[in-house]
Amino acid sequence: MTRRASDKAMGAALPVLGVLSIVFLWWIALPLFGVPAFVVPTPLAVAAKLIGEWPFLLSNALPTILESVLGFLFGNLAAIGLAILFVYSRPVRAAYFPVILFFNTIPVLALAPIIILIFGLGLLPKIIIAAIICFFPTLVNMVRGLNLPSPNELELMHVLSAGKAEVFWRLRVPRSLPLLFTSLKIAATTCVIGAVVGEWIGSNQGLGALIIQSTFNYQSDRLFAAVFLASSMALIFFGIVALVERWFIRARLA
Amino acid sequence: MSEGGDRIETPGIETRGPSIEAKGLAIGYPAEDGGGTIVLSDVDLIIERGDFLTILGPSGCGKSTLLRVIADLLPPLAGAISVLGNPPARARSRREVAFVFQDSTLLPWRTVRENVELPLQVGRANVTRPIEATSDELLALVGLAELADRYPDQLSGGPRQRVAIARALLCNPSILLMDEPFGALDEITRDRLNDELLAIWRRTGTTILFVTHSIMEAVYLGRRVLVLAAHPGRVQEVVDLRRLKDSSGGLAREAPDAVAAMARLRQLLARQVS
Numbered sequence: 188m189t190r191r192a193s194d195k196a197m198g199a200a201l202p203v204l205g206v207l208s209i210v211f212l213w214w215i216a217l218p219l220f221g222v223p224a225f226v227v228p229t230p231l232a233v234a235a236k237l238i239g240e241w242p243f244l245l246s247n248a249l250p251t252i253l254e255s256v257l258g259f260l261f262g263n264l265a266a267i268g269l270a271i272l273f274v275y276s277r278p279v280r281a282a283y284f285p286v287i288l289f290f291n292t293i294p295v296l297a298l299a300p301i302i303i304l305i306f307g308l309g310l311l312p313k314i315i316i317a318a319i320i321c322f323f324p325t326l327v328n329m330v331r332g333l334n335l336p337s338p339n340e341l342e343l344m345h346v347l348s349a350g351k352a353e354v355f356w357r358l359r360v361p362r363s364l365p366l367l368f369t370s371l372k373i374a375a376t377t378c379v380i381g382a383v384v385g386e387w388i389g390s391n392q393g394l395g396a397l398i399i400q401s402t403f404n405y406q407s408d409r410l411f412a413a414v415f416l417a418s419s420m421a422l423i424f425f426g427i428v429a430l431v432e433r434w435f436i437r438a439r440l441a
Numbered sequence: 442m443s444e445g446g447d448r449i450e451t452p453g454i455e456t457r458g459p460s461i462e463a464k465g466l467a468i469g470y471p472a473e474d475g476g477g478t479i480v481l482s483d484v485d486l487i488i489e490r491g492d493f494l495t496i497l498g499p500s501g502c503g504k505s506t507l508l509r510v511i512a513d514l515l516p517p518l519a520g521a522i523s524v525l526g527n528p529p530a531r532a533r534s535r536r537e538v539a540f541v542f543q544d545s546t547l548l549p550w551r552t553v554r555e556n557v558e559l560p561l562q563v564g565r566a567n568v569t570r571p572i573e574a575t576s577d578e579l580l581a582l583v584g585l586a587e588l589a590d591r592y593p594d595q596l597s598g599g600p601r602q603r604v605a606i607a608r609a610l611l612c613n614p615s616i617l618l619m620d621e622p623f624g625a626l627d628e629i630t631r632d633r634l635n636d637e638l639l640a641i642w643r644r645t646g647t648t649i650l651f652v653t654h655s656i657m658e659a660v661y662l663g664r665r666v667l668v669l670a671a672h673p674g675r676v677q678e679v680v681d682l683r684r685l686k687d688s689s690g691g692l693a694r695e696a697p698d699a700v701a702a703m704a705r706l707r708q709l710l711a712r713q714v715s
Contacts, residue, residue: 337546339542339546340546340548342509342512342514342540343540343542343546344564345513345514345533346514346538346539347559347560347563347564347612348533348563349564350563350564353562353563357562358548361548361550
C-alpha cells in the first residue's frame, strides 16, 4: 500500500473508530453506574428496536420527512423571494427588515404553540414551523449574496448596457450562490428540528410525537431509535444539499 | 503579440467629427438636493478620432471621474459633452465605448474565454455594431490563446488585464477608456503591456483615453498628455508629444526627447504641490 493510500484509509477509519469507542463506552457504562434499561437502553436494544419495529418507525418517519422537506422548500423559496424584493426595493427593506429581525428573536419553541393554535393539528402547522426555522438564515445570506457584486462589476454591466434581468442572472445570482448553499446546508438540518418540535406540541404521528410518547411510557429503546432516525434524516438532507452544491461548484456556476 | 494580420476596422456610426468633445464641462458627484461636489470643472477638450490621450494628475483631480462621465457611469454636473457626436448614454448603448478597470473585473465563475464573451451575452438588444473578431482571435491578439479555458483565479495580474482588454475589444469599440489598467503590475510586465497596447492601438485605430500615475507611461503611450490639477480640479495643460513620435507612435523610453518631456511633466505636476 502506498503511503497516500494508507493515509486515506486511516482518514476513513478514525471517525469509525471514534464512533465505535463511544458506543462501547455507552455499553459498559450502563451496568457500571446501574442505569436501568427503561431510562437508557443498551446500543443493542436500540439496534433491535430499529430492525424489529422498522415498519412502525418508518410510518412515523414519513410524515416528519414530508413536513421537513416541504418546510425546507417553502421556507427557502420565501426567503429567496423576499431577499430579491429587499435587494431591489430599499423602502420595502427598510420597512420590513427590522420586523423580521424581531420575529427571528422569538424562540421557535415559543412560536410553535401559537402556530398550532392557529393552524390546527394537521401537517400544515409543522410545515410552517419547519419553514420559519429555515427562513431567516437564508434571507440574511441571500440579501448579502445578491449585494456582493463590486461597484466595478456593476459598472462593467452598465457600460455593456446590460438590462436589469441580465445583471440579476449573470452577476447577482452567481455571486450569491456560495452564500445560498451555506444557508441551505444550515436549513437542511434545522428543518428537521422544526418538524419534530411541531410534532411534540400537537400530533399523534411523526417522530416528534413518537419521542414524546416513548418518553412518557418509559420506552427508552423506542425513544432512542426515534432520535437516531431524526438525526439520520437531517444528515441525509445535509448530504443531498452538499452533493448539489458540489455539482454546482464542479460546473463552476458558483 | 502577433504583428501584422488583418487590421480590425472600426466602423463608427458617425464617421466624421471628433471622437470626444467637451465644452465648459463640470463633473463630480451629484447630491440629492440638486447641487453636488464638483471634482473637475471648466474642461474644454477636443479629442480627435484615433488619438491616444494619456491623463496625468494628482489624486483627487478627477482623472477617473472624467472617464466615468464619458462612459455614462456618471452624469455631468454642467457643460456639454458629446461622444461621437452623441450624448454619452447613446454612445454607450451603441457599444461605442469600452472600459478597462484597474482591477480586471473578471467574473471568477467564468473561464477566460467566457469572460471575453460576456459582451455577447448581455445588453444585446441595443447592439447595432457588428462583432468582427471572435473571442479566440482576440485572445490570440493579447497572447492568451493557450489559457482560454483557465479560470481568472489561475492567472496573475498581467494576464488578467490582457483578458480585460480582450473583453473590451470584443465589441470593436471606437473609444477605449482605461483607468490605471496597469497600475497594480510590476514594472517589467507593465512595460510589455504598454508595448502590446500600442500595437493594438495601431491595429485597431481605436481612440484611447488612458489614466495613469506614471509620468513615464504617460509619455511612452500618449500622443498627447492631459495634465490635470487638483483643488480645485481643472485642466492645467495639454502637452503635445506628436512631433516626438514616429509614425508607429513609438518613442524610446531613454530618447532625449522622451526624457525632456518627462522632466517637463514632472515640473508641471510639482508646481501644483508647492
